[in-house]
Amino acid sequence: MNQFYILLLALMFFSIGLNGQSLKFDDINQEMLEEMSYATDSAASAAVLQRTHAVNFIYKESTGFQLITTVRKRIKIYKTEGFSYATISENLYNHKGDRETVSGLKAETYNLEDGKVVTTKLKRSETYTKERNKYYDEYTFTMPNVKEGSIIDYEYTITSPFAHLIDEIYIQYDIPIKEQEIVVTTPEFYMFQSIMKGFLTISPTYSKEARRLTYNSQVKGGYAGPGNTRSNSLDYFVYRSSYVLKDTPALKEESYVNNMDNYRGSINYELKYVQFPNSPRKEYSTTWEEVAKTIFDHDDFGRQLNYSGYFKDVLKEIIQDTDDEATKVSAIYKYVQDYMTWNGYRGYNTDKGVKAAFKERSGNIAEINLMLIAMLRGAGLMANPVLVSTRDHGIPLFPTREGFNYVVAMVSLNEEQIFLDATNKYAEPNIIPVRALNWYGKQINEDGSFSSVSLFPSKPSREVIMLTISMEEEGEIHGKMRKYYSGHSAYLFRNQYNELDEETYLENLETRNKGMLISEYEITNKEVLGETISENFEFSLEFQSTVTGDNIYFSPLFNFAMKENPFKLEERNFPIDFTFPWEERYVINIKIPEGYEVISLPEPINISLQNNMGGFVFNINKTNNSIQLMTDLKFNEAVIPAQNYEELKNFFKIIVEKEAEKVVLSKANKNENSKRSAEGR
Numbered sequence: 001m002n003q004f005y006i007l008l009l010a011l012m013f014f015s016i017g018l019n020g021q022s023l024k025f026d027d028i029n030q031e032m033l034e035e036m037s038y039a040t041d042s043a044a045s046a047a048v049l050q051r052t053h054a055v056n057f058i059y060k061e062s063t064g065f066q067l068i069t070t071v072r073k074r075i076k077i078y079k080t081e082g083f084s085y086a087t088i089s090e091n092l093y094n095h096k097g098d099r100e101t102v103s104g105l106k107a108e109t110y111n112l113e114d115g116k117v118v119t120t121k122l123k124r125s126e127t128y129t130k131e132r133n134k135y136y137d138e139y140t141f142t143m144p145n146v147k148e149g150s151i152i153d154y155e156y157t158i159t160s161p162f163a164h165l166i167d168e169i170y171i172q173y174d175i176p177i178k179e180q181e182i183v184v185t186t187p188e189f190y191m192f193q194s195i196m197k198g199f200l201t202i203s204p205t206y207s208k209e210a211r212r213l214t215y216n217s218q219v220k221g222g223y224a225g226p227g228n229t230r231s232n233s234l235d236y237f238v239y240r241s242s243y244v245l246k247d248t249p250a251l252k253e254e255s256y257v258n259n260m261d262n263y264r265g266s267i268n269y270e271l272k273y274v275q276f277p278n279s280p281r282k283e284y285s286t287t288w289e290e291v292a293k294t295i296f297d298h299d300d301f302g303r304q305l306n307y308s309g310y311f312k313d314v315l316k317e318i319i320q321d322t323d324d325e326a327t328k329v330s331a332i333y334k335y336v337q338d339y340m341t342w343n344g345y346r347g348y349n350t351d352k353g354v355k356a357a358f359k360e361r362s363g364n365i366a367e368i369n370l371m372l373i374a375m376l377r378g379a380g381l382m383a384n385p386v387l388v389s390t391r392d393h394g395i396p397l398f399p400t401r402e403g404f405n406y407v408v409a410m411v412s413l414n415e416e417q418i419f420l421d422a423t424n425k426y427a428e429p430n431i432i433p434v435r436a437l438n439w440y441g442k443q444i445n446e447d448g449s450f451s452s453v454s455l456f457p458s459k460p461s462r463e464v465i466m467l468t469i470s471m472e473e474e475g476e477i478h479g480k481m482r483k484y485y486s487g488h489s490a491y492l493f494r495n496q497y498n499e500l501d502e503e504t505y506l507e508n509l510e511t512r513n514k515g516m517l518i519s520e521y522e523i524t525n526k527e528v529l530g531e532t533i534s535e536n537f538e539f540s541l542e543f544q545s546t547v548t549g550d551n552i553y554f555s556p557l558f559n560f561a562m563k564e565n566p567f568k569l570e571e572r573n574f575p576i577d578f579t580f581p582w583e584e585r586y587v588i589n590i591k592i593p594e595g596y597e598v599i600s601l602p603e604p605i606n607i608s609l610q611n612n613m614g615g616f617v618f619n620i621n622k623t624n625n626s627i628q629l630m631t632d633l634k635f636n637e638a639v640i641p642a643q644n645y646e647e648l649k650n651f652f653k654i655i656v657e658k659e660a661e662k663v664v665l666s667k668a669n670k671n672e673n674s675k676r677s678a679e680g681r
Contacts, residue, residue: 046082198265461487
């Protein structure tokens, strides 16, 4: 029973298995192929007509329990945009010689040709497996002969020796699902806690079934061999949860969402404990305290913080000229940031260990940031790791080690908590990579205890744009722009553009500004971390005003005005995530064409969101032949709750409308003549 027990201990999720595939697939007919749009979502480029998802566990004496996942989908393609759903990919995990595999692929495309249903089968030679990285292979196939109106139907099975690595099961896609069935089957030896995510209403049904397991054991005192084994059997129950859903709506994308998968309808499961006959119960992490302790006690995490010999001499050199703690933090951080190179792998556990990584000057996220923490502690500073789930990994909804895939450093200095991540060359203290800005992290202290800490920056990142503009009567503008970036805005600029040559960058900048011609470009502090980046250049833009008779109409923000409201849904169930607090300010001085005067200006406004979450200021005035404009859009919170969506949507509606309002100029001599004419009468 040892092999039986060990191979099952790691099971982590309560999984889904299909009971005889009770959802029967309809025969494909002419009417189905002639359908031109989905009945309840005419904008859908494709729709899942029927879907079954079966996950079960089978026991083989040679390998123990394996996880078997059987997938079948039938998808209708309505538009060319839906062709992407005809390419199917599965990530197959491999570790220490064990691999997930795909088998039993059956795939067919159905089309209507000359009034007949024509079937095209996928050939085995049209499937591909390639290495994504050292942990994952990617299995891919593209359905043949796909056209608008096609129906694709495919089925395959994934066999996994990693029973504990069951993926989250989505029940909502980016396209509608007409009919789906998912069933969960687990042995009685496991106690699971199910977690439903998203905003769909689902009601599983439950059943229980008796099963028998047969295995061989060695006869006590006998020699190994066929004649010295005994057949044994074990009666047990499996528990099945069945989910049947109809007309599942598509999850609609919208602006400023952390990760749509955080709000996608899905099912997750947490293993609470495992207990076999005549064996003690094996508890699994069910609280954050237990998760923190389990991670801290692992050799690839907590022990790595205790190694110091490999950097001891280097550390002395780094801090030998200072006793100031802030200077020590800065020096150690910069050293690790410059010395080490991230190899592209995430995780909170080390792969080869901090000592080997230091020697090779390359490592994963954990190796670099745990090394940083150890060096900070070696300098007498209070530093601890903070477990993080990256934005694309989602938000941990319940206590689980798999909820995290990242670790950063946090050092306490003068009663301030400072986050550090040495894996990016342009990161700064409290300016960690955007991938790690995901709600709350779990700080693990030296004794293994934990506390939750907010990962969001407290200060807004700023972009300040100063423009001096001269208008031509024909609608062209010429001017100078000075633009400043600070905080995460500077971080993003450096990561996006520092590797581009200036010519390519300026071409992109002109394209983004719809035909702007740029000259005399200069940039300062591009490589100087901690300093504000400044761009300076001259520019010209055509077609920035409308001339009607003796009047000129133009937006005082010209091409820089906000053109549309980023929030379009009638209602929204998930929060608005700006990633970090931010501010965008325009200061514009406009010299109007000679011979014209201002006869109408937009009204100034100053509006605020409740609870000081953000605000917008629009101030405009005229002096002689110039117009001065200042706009300031600011958000003090990185995340706006969903209940404030209507307020925020209206807030942006006001901004778009205000920035679209026109300044009206009129020829001064015309107005003077009109005045004289009136006096003559």
